[in-house]
Amino acid sequence: xxxxxxxxxxxxxxxxxxxxxxxxxxxxxxxxxxxxxxxxxxxxxxxxxxxxxxxxxxxxxxxxxxxxxxxxxxxxxxxxxxxxxxxxxxxxxxxxxxxxxxxxxxxxxxxxxx
Numbered sequence: 001x002x003x004x005x006x007x008x009x010x011x012x013x014x015x016x017x018x019x020x021x022x023x024x025x026x027x028x029x030x031x032x033x034x035x036x037x038x039x040x041x042x043x044x045x046x047x048x049x050x051x052x053x054x055x056x057x058x059x060x061x062x063x064x065x066x067x068x069x070x071x072x073x074x075x076x077x078x079x080x081x082x083x084x085x086x087x088x089x090x091x092x093x094x095x096x097x098x099x100x101x102x103x104x105x106x107x108x109x110x111x112x113x114x
Contacts, residue, residue: 008033014043023107025114026050032103036092037062041069044099045078046106059099061088 003018012035019030032046041062048055058073060083068085088095 019103024048025111032099034096040090040092042092042095044095046099046103048106057102059086059088059095 001020001023003020005015005017008014008016014033014035016031016033019032021028021030024030028048028050030046030048032044034045035043042060043062044059046057055076056078057075058078060073061070063069064071066080067083070086070088071083072086073079073083089098
């Protein structure tokens with residue numbers, strides 16, 4: 001499912017995972033980036049890029065002024081003003097499974113639209 005995974009040290013330390021283009025019905029590059037903190041706050045950002053557009057969403061847990069600590073920035077732009085309160089599992093493995101399930105659902109939706 002993945003082309004590559006690497007720890008990116010520039011800026012805020014995070015894991016960048018490139019998703020295999022073979023999973024998508026059209027030319028697209030997709031990746032997600034994960035930042036996890038010792039206090040269990042996190043940010044998981046998923047982004048698809050095509051020649052003329054991008055589709056992105058984000059799962060977050062962190063203190064902020066715009067939403068509850070757990071919140072979701074929905075697609076297609078993942079804008080801060082569009083964020084909605086959410087409740088994420090406590091265990092990082094469960095959060096990761098939730099995110100991967102949503103990415104799989106997104107890929108299935110793209111194939112159904114073909």
